Amino acid sequence: xxxxxxxxxxxxxxxxxxxxxxxxxxxxxxxxxxxxxxxxxxxxxxxxxxxxxxxxxxxxxxxxxxxxxxxxxxxxxxxxxxxxxxxxxxxxxxxxxxxxxxxxxxxxxxxxxxxxxxxxxxxxxxxxxxxxxxxxxxxxxxxxxxxxxxxxxxxxxxxxxxxxxxxxxxxxxxxxxxxxxxxxxxxxxxxxxxxxxxxxxxxxxxxxxxxxxxxxxxxxxxxxxxxxxxxxxxxxxxxxxxxxxxxxxxxxxxxxxxxxxxxxxxxxxxxxxxxxxxxxxxxxxxxxxxxxxxxxxxxxxxxxxxxxxxxxxxxxxxxxxxxxxxxxxxxxxxxxxxxxxxxxxxxxxxxxxxxxxxxxxxxxxxxxxxxxxxxxxxxxxxxxxxxxxxxxxxxxxxxxxxxxxxxxxxxxxxxxxxxxxxxxxxxxxxxxxxxxxxxxxxxxxxxxxxxxxxxxxxxxxxxxxxxxxxxxxxxxxxxxxxxxxxxxxxxxxxxxxxxxxxxxxxxxxxxxxxxxxxxxxxxxxxxxxxxxxxxxxxxxxxxxxxxxxxxxxxxxxxxxxxxxxxxxxxxxxxxxxxxxxxxxxxxxxxxxxxxxxxxxxxxxxxxxxxxxxxxxxxxxxxxxxxxxxxxxxxxxxxxxxxxxxxxxxxxxxxxxxxxxxxxxxxxxxxxxxxxxxxxxxxxxxxxxxxxxxxxxxxxxxxxxxxxxxxxxxxxxxxxxxxxxxxxxxxxxxxxxxxxxxxxxxxxxxxxxxxxxxxxxxxxxxxxxxxxxxxxxxxxxxxxxxxxxxxxxxxxxxxxxxxxxxxxxxxxxxx
Numbered sequence: 125x126x127x128x129x130x131x132x133x134x135x136x137x138x139x140x141x142x143x144x145x146x147x148x149x150x151x152x153x154x155x156x157x158x159x160x161x162x163x164x165x166x167x168x169x170x171x172x173x174x175x176x177x178x179x180x181x182x183x184x185x186x187x188x189x190x191x192x193x194x195x196x197x198x199x200x201x202x203x204x205x206x207x208x209x210x211x212x213x214x215x216x217x218x219x220x221x222x223x224x225x226x227x228x229x230x231x232x233x234x235x236x237x238x239x240x241x242x243x244x245x246x247x248x249x250x251x252x253x254x255x256x257x258x259x260x261x262x263x264x265x266x267x268x269x270x271x272x273x274x275x276x277x278x279x280x281x282x283x284x285x286x287x288x289x290x291x292x293x294x295x296x297x298x299x300x301x302x303x304x305x306x307x308x309x310x311x312x313x314x315x316x317x318x319x320x321x322x323x324x325x326x327x328x329x330x331x332x333x334x335x336x337x338x339x340x341x342x343x344x345x346x347x348x349x350x351x352x353x354x355x356x357x358x359x360x361x362x363x364x365x366x367x368x369x370x371x372x373x374x375x376x377x378x379x380x381x382x383x384x385x386x387x388x389x390x391x392x393x394x395x396x397x398x399x400x401x402x403x404x405x406x407x408x409x410x411x412x413x414x415x416x417x418x419x420x421x422x423x424x425x426x427x428x429x430x431x432x433x434x435x436x437x438x439x440x441x442x443x444x445x446x447x448x449x450x451x452x453x454x455x456x457x458x459x460x461x462x463x464x465x466x467x468x469x470x471x472x473x474x475x476x477x478x479x480x481x482x483x484x485x486x487x488x489x490x491x492x493x494x495x496x497x498x499x500x501x502x503x504x505x506x507x508x509x510x511x512x513x514x515x516x517x518x519x520x521x522x523x524x525x526x527x528x529x530x531x532x533x534x535x536x537x538x539x540x541x542x543x544x545x546x547x548x549x550x551x552x553x554x555x556x557x558x559x560x561x562x563x564x565x566x567x568x569x570x571x572x573x574x575x576x577x578x579x580x581x582x583x584x585x586x587x588x589x590x591x592x593x594x595x596x597x598x599x600x601x602x603x604x605x606x607x608x609x610x611x612x613x614x615x616x617x618x619x620x621x622x623x624x625x626x627x628x629x630x631x632x633x634x635x636x637x638x639x640x641x642x643x644x645x646x647x648x649x650x651x652x653x654x655x656x657x658x659x660x661x662x663x664x665x666x667x668x669x670x671x672x673x674x675x676x677x678x679x680x681x682x683x684x685x686x687x688x689x690x691x692x693x694x695x696x697x698x699x700x701x702x703x704x705x706x707x708x709x710x711x712x713x714x715x716x717x718x719x720x721x722x723x724x725x726x727x728x729x730x731x732x733x734x735x736x737x738x739x740x741x742x743x744x745x746x747x748x749x750x751x752x753x754x755x756x757x758x759x760x761x762x763x764x765x766x767x768x769x770x771x772x773x774x775x776x777x778x779x780x781x782x783x784x785x786x787x788x789x790x791x792x793x794x795x796x797x798x799x800x801x802x803x804x805x806x807x808x809x810x811x812x813x814x815x816x817x818x819x820x821x822x823x824x825x826x827x828x829x830x831x832x833x834x835x836x837x838x839x840x841x842x843x844x845x846x847x848x849x850x851x852x853x854x855x856x857x858x859x860x861x862x863x864x865x866x867x868x869x870x871x872x873x874x875x876x877x878x879x880x881x882x883x884x885x886x887x888x889x890x891x892x893x894x895x896x897x898x899x900x901x902x903x904x905x906x907x908x909x910x911x912x913x914x915x916x917x918x919x920x921x922x923x924x925x926x927x928x929x930x931x932x933x934x935x936x937x938x
Contacts, residue, residue, distance in 0.1 A: 143380075143419055143423070143472070144419055144422065144423045144426075145423075145823070145827050146379055146380050146823075146824055146827055146828075147380050147419065147420060147423035147424065147427065147468050147471075147472050148423040148424075148426045148427040148430065149376075149427065149430075149820055149823060149824075150375075150376030150377070150379060150380045150427065150468060150471075150820070151376070151423065151424045151426075151427025151428060151430075151431065151464045151465065151467070151468035152427040152428075152430040152431040152434060152464075153372040153373075153375075153376050153431070153816060153820060154369070154372065154373055154376055154427075154431070154460075154463065154464035154467060154468065155427060155428050155430075155431025155432060155435065155460055155461060155464040156372075156431045156434050156435045156438055157365055157368055157369035157372050157373070157460075158369065158431075158457075158459070158460025158461075158463055158464055159431070159432070159435040159454050159455070159457065159460045160361075160365045160369075160435060160438055160439065160442075160454065161362065161365040161366060161369055161460070162455060162457035162459065162460055163439065163452070163453065163454050163455040163457070164358045164361040164362045164365055164448075164452075165358070165362065170345050170348075171342065171345060172342065172344035172345045172347075172348060173249070173294065173296045173345070173348045174245075174248065174249055174296070174297070174347065174348050174349065175248050175249075175318065175339075175344040175347050175348065176248070176249060176250070176344070177247065177248050177249065177250045178248040178318045178344060178347075179318070179319065179320050179321070179340075180318070180319045180320075180321060180322075180323050180326045180338060180339070180340055181316055181317070181318055181319075181338075181339040181340075181344050181347045182207055182215065182316060182317040182318075182319055182326065182330065182336060182337070182338055182339075183204070183207070183315075183316045183317075183336065183337045183339065183346075183347060184204055184205040184206045184207045184208075184316070184335065184336060185201070185204060185205045185334060185335020185336065185337075185725060186200060186201050186204035186205075186335070186337075187199070187200060187201060187335065188200075188201050188661055188669070188721055188725045189335075190661075190663060190669050190721070192663065192666060192667045192669075193666065193667065194667050197663070197667070197668070197669035198669070199661055199669050199671055201659075201723060201724060201725050202657075202658055202659035202723035202724075202754075202755075203658065203723040203724045203752075203753060203754025203755060204315075204724070204754075205335065205724050205725065205754075206313065206314050207314070207316075207317055207330075207333075207336055208333060208336075211329065211330055211333045211336060212317065214329040214330075215317065215319050215321070215326065215329055215330075217329075218319060218321035218322075218325050218326065218329060219319060219320040219321035220319075220320040221317050221318070221319050221320075222242075222244050222245060222248075222317065222318040222320075223242070223304075223308070223314045223317060224241070224242070224245050224314070224315050224316045224317065224318060225240075225241065225242055225307050225308065225310075225311040225313070225314060225315055226239055226240070226241060226311070226315055226349065227239070227240045227307075227310055227311035228240070228634045229280055229281065229282065229300050230280060230281045230634070230785055231278050231279065231280040231281075231300070232278065232279045232280075233271060233272065233278065234271060234278075234298065235269065235271050235298055236298055237298070238267075238280075238298045238299070238300040239297045239298060239299055239300065239349070240282075240300050240301070240302060240307060240310065240311070241299060241300070241301050241302075241307065242301070242302060242303070242304040242307035242308070243258055243259055243266065243301040243302065243303060243304060243307075244304050245318065246266070246291065246299075246301055248318055249294060251268070251291040251292070251294070251299065251301075252291060252292070253266070253289050253290070253291060254289075254290050254291055254292055255273070255274055255289060255290050256274035256287070256288050256289030256290060257288055257289050258288075258289060258301075259288055259289070259301060259302060259303045259306075260288075260303065261303065262302075262303060262305070262306040262309075263283070263284070263285050263286055264285065264286055264287075264288045264302075264303070265278070265285045265286070265287055265288070265300055265301060265302055266287070266288065266289040266290065266291060266300070266301040267287055267289075267290055267291075267299070267300050267301075268290070268291050268292070268293045268294065268297070268298055268299035268300070269290070269292075269293035269298065270290060270293075272287045272290075273287065273290070274287055274288055274289055274290065275287065275288075280300075281630070281634075281784050281785035282310055282637065282784075283783070296348070296349070297349060310637065313754075316347055323338065323340045326338050335725070357447070357448060357449050358448075358449075358452075360447070361442065361447060361448050361452075364442075364447065364808070364812065367535065367536065367539050367813060368812045368813045368816065370539070370540065371539060371543075371599070371813045371817055372813075372816055372817060372820075373467070374543050374546075375595055375599075375817045375820055375821060376468075376471075376820070377467070377471050378546070378547065378550070378591070378595060379591070379592055379595070379820065379821065379824045380468065380471045380472060380475065381471050381472075381474060381475035382475070382550070382588055382591045395408055409477060409481060412476050412477065413473060413476065413477055415476070416472050416473045416475075416476035416477065417469075417473065419472065420468065420469040420472035420473060421469060423468065423472070424464070424465045424466075424468040424469050424472075425465070427464065427465075427468060428461050428464055428465050431460075431461075431464060432461070435454045436453070436454050438454075439452055439453055439454045442808075445808060447808055478505075502552075502554050502555060506551050506552075506554075509551050510548050510551030510552040511548075511552075513544050513545075513547050513548035513551065514545070514548040514552065516544055517541070517544040517545050517548060520541075520544075521541070521882045524537075524882075524886070525882070525885050525886060525889060529885070529886035529889040529890055530708065530738060530741060530886070530890060532882055532883055532886040533610060533740060533741060533883065533886060533887070533890075538602065538603070538606035538879070538883060539603060539813070541602075541879060541882070542598055542599060542602040542603075542875060542876070542879050545598070545875045545878055545879060546594065546595055546598045546599070546872075546875055549594060549598070549871050549872075549874070549875050550587075550591050550594055550595075553587040553590060553591070553594070553871060554583045554584070554587050556867075556871065557579070557583045557586050557587060557867070558583070560867055560870060561576065561579040561586065561863055561867055562576055564863050564866045564867060564870075565579065565859070565863050572859075574843075574856050575856055575859045575860050575863060578856075578860055579860055579863050579864065579867075586864055586867065588828060589825075589828050589829055589861075589864045589868075589914070590864050590865070590867045590868030590871065591828075591868070592821040592822075592824040592825045592828060592868070592910075593821075593825060593864070593865050593867075593868025593869055593872065593907075593910045593914070594868040594869075594871045594872045594875070595817070595821050595872070596817070596818055596821040596822065596825070596868075596872065596906055596910055597868065597869045597871075597872025597873060597875075597876065597903060597906055597907060597910075598871075598872035598873075598875040598876050598879075599813075599814065599817055599818075600814060600818065600872075600876075600899070600902055600903060600906045601872060601873060601875070601876025601877070601879075601880075601898065601899060601902075601903050602875065602876045602879040602880065603810050603813065603814060604810070604814070604899040604902050605876055605879075605880045605896075605897055605898050605899050606879070606880065606883055607810060608897040608899055609880060609883055609884065609887070609894075609895065609896060609897040610740060610883070610887075612893070612895055612897055613739075613740050613887055613892050613893045613894065613895070614740050614742055615795075616893035616895075617689070617739055617740060617742065617743075617892065617893060618795050618798060619792070619795040619796075620687060620689070620893070621686055621687055621688060621689070622685070622686065622687070622761070622791045622794065622795050623685055623686060623687050623763075623791065624653070624685035624686070624761035624762055624763055624791045624794075625762055625763055625764045625770060625773070625790065625791060626650075626761075626762040626773065626774060626777060626788055626789065626790060626791065627759065627760070627761055627762070627788075627789055627790075627791055627793075627794035628644065628759070628760040628761075628762060628777055628781055628786055628787070628788050628789075629758065629759050629760075629786065629787055629789075629794070630758065630781070630784060630785060630786050630787070634758065635656075635756035635757060635758045636756070636757050636758065636760070636781075636784060636786070637784055640757075640780070640781060640784055640786070641654055641757060641760070643780035643781075644760055644762070644777060644780050644781070646780070647773060647776035647777055647780055648768070648772070648773070648776065649764055649765050649767075649768025649769065649772065649773045649776075650762050650763075650764070650765070650768070650773050650776065650777065651684055651685075651762065651763040651764070651765055652760055652761075652762055653677060653678060653681030653682065653684055653685045653686075653760065653761045653762070653763070654677075654678065654681070654757045654759070654760045654761075655675045655676060655677045655681070655682075655757065655758075655759050655760075655761065656675070656676045656749065656752055656755035656756055656757045656758060656759075657673070657674070657675065657676075657755060657758060658673075658674045658675070658676050658722070658723040658747065658752035658754075658755040659671055659672065659673055659674055659723045660672050660674045660703070660720050660721070660722060660723070660745050660747065660751075661720060661721040661722075662709065662710075662718060662719070662720050662721075663719065664709075664710045665710065672705075672706075672709075672744055672745045673744040673745075674723070674744055674745045674746065674747050674752065675744065675745075675746050675747075676746075676747050676748060676749045676751070676752030676755050677698075677746055677747075677748065677749075678748065678749060679698060679699055679700075679748055680696060681761075682695050682698065682746060683695050683696045684761075684763045685761035685762070685763050686761065688704070688734070688736055688743075688746070689736050689737040689739060689743065689891065690734050690735065690736055690737075691707065691735050691736065691737050691891070692713070692714045692734065692735040693714040693732070693733055693734030693735055694733070694734055695733075695734055695746070697733040697734060698733045698734065698746060698747075698748060699733070699748060700748050700750040700751065701730060701731055702730055702731040702732065702733035703718065703720065703730040703731070703732060703733065703745055703746070703747050703751070704732075704733055704734045704735070704736065704745060704746035704747075705718070705732055705735055705736070705745050706735065706736040706737065706738055706739075706743045706744070706745065707735060707736070707737060707738045708738050708741070709745075711732065712732065712735045713732065713735070714732050714733065714734060714735060715731065715732060716731070716732050717729050717730065717731050717732070718730060718732060722747075722751055722752065722753060723752055723753065723754060723755060724753045724754050726753065728751065730747075730751070737890065737891035737892070738890045738891065738892070739890055739891060739892040740887070740890070740892045761791075762777060774788055818906065818909075822909060822910065822913055825865075825910050825913050825914050825917070826913045826914065826916070826917035827917075829861060829913075829914050829917035829918045830917045830918075830921055833857065833917070833918050833921045833922055836922075837925045840853055840922060840925060840926060843856075844926070850926050853922065853926060854919055854922060854923060854926070857918045857919055857922045858915050858918065858919050860918070861911075861914040861915045861917075861918040861919070862911055862914070862915060864914065865907065865910050865911045865914045865915075868910070869903075869907045869910070873903065876898070876903075877896075877898065880896050880897075880898065881896065883896075884896045
């Protein structure tokens, strides 16, 4: 049986080459994603940076800890607490205590946003003067790097300063040092303390002070800016590669299984001859399994090698676009190779054996009928699997809409859900071949008739060639359409919530320094409503500590400049003893009291003043500034008083914020400029998923078309003997290829629209702006690319076959 399999491979090398390419590329995809995923599981231990030379670092409480029956639940505080004054006094008795402050600074000509510090903390990095001297006056600074020289005057959002010294840049920040007094004036809050004393004595001094941490040795890295940034970046990458890997695995398995099954289906006449000469069904299955095993082993090995070479390029790309830390590289994990190899081999064997099982049960006379006249393309197994997947897709969508419509808006949901419908559509595609292709082929004359009858008669061939197009269009339409629909809904929400005439923000979206609000309130004709970002924590069901983003607004301020999507209550009832929540909260009835923890960890019990619709999930909650300790104003909404001139008010606002680099925009301009859009990770994730999937399916379209066309040499010869010209045959083949692409595109578009309809339904149930957005330009590009690839892959081999005389081609061996 093995020798027969080898002879078959030599005889049908074109067919098996197609399967080899599809499997090798599929395994390469799995290998690349597996290696990237394995490399994103663990972050290396980062060494201290800002406090590498500090003896002991003391930080206030930055973690909320809430006991529950299932253990303590923790969350990072939005506004960490300062070390209590009494504890600071104890520490000062032990030795020198240096107060550390960090605050954003924007300067003209700087290499990005700067981080301001008091000069006394420079020694803890350590930073050393390279040129010039230390700052001594309020308008003197020392900068990190060489973007300005000593003596230069630099305009910052805190005023114009003079550079008196420079230190070497450290890479993790762009530092700017003021005198200690000036730094305290610009940023009164103390972030942490550096204590020149023994660690044991410091720990004894802070004993009993809730949440205060003492950091020494390698633990000093937790005092660095963004101490968890590497872990957070790797967590995001893990989700990205997990999603991309899942889609790649689906596409690979789908294409490989259909390619191998199609290759077996094309050999029904061969199997009929073998059965007629005495071969048993078991012998046929063993022969096909041996062929698939040989091709599978070689292709899977080649795919693993190709994936191992391509994975470093992917790692370099994600680091270049800053999705990953600079140090991210592919590790030496072995399991991705094993997983990809055995998955590829198993899929190849499964696709071939399932098809051969069906062929083996066919009687010799039935199998010897003309191969192009497909009969019984919809087997009971295909019916059952297709109907089951279609039913599963419908039932799970209905349950999600009835139970948790918000879950359909999550990336994992709208990335994974299309796979059910795509597979169901591919399995049930033969049902639509004849009616749909007859609608799509409106060409007049003989060529039109041949195209219509060939595509309708070759049901299996049409469905197999259309399968990669179906996957390509459905994925592009579903993923890009989902993000476009959600982005549009969020943008409309933002616009509808804003009724302010003007919105004042600071460059870089930073907080306003003290004194700015007073200048804004002094502008004639302006009614000012300042707000600050914060957070509120609530214990859901007694075990889950949930963080909700919050805006702190003054009593009555939100009513004047915002139109909140309220379902119950009034925003004017918001006061220092109440909160405005949304319907996602476990308790969301006006008048109920809810136990919450504020952004600094303070526990409060607040009355629900009003309830907002859930929307797209960005509505958050609203509190007063009294319930947002530590929050700093970053946005000022301005309404006009009766009779005020808008231009005069705008000019007054611009003069008030010009010294701190503020920006004044109309409410509509601000809403347009701050459209939420997709998160950067989501955008690059979709680019990665679609880029890889579309490249692979594009190759598969060409591969499948070449395989299908190569088996029609005798058919083309018969047409030429019947009087068809060279050009007519080529036009017929090209038209058939376009018809098959159109068929696959229609099925893919149907799948995409059904998926987007589910998201539209979820938005409607959540009272969010719901407008179904189909990415027509992207679908047009994808379909055109598939059409070009498919037509080229069909016409080129046909043209090569037509170079031979029709009589010799008519007798060619299949």
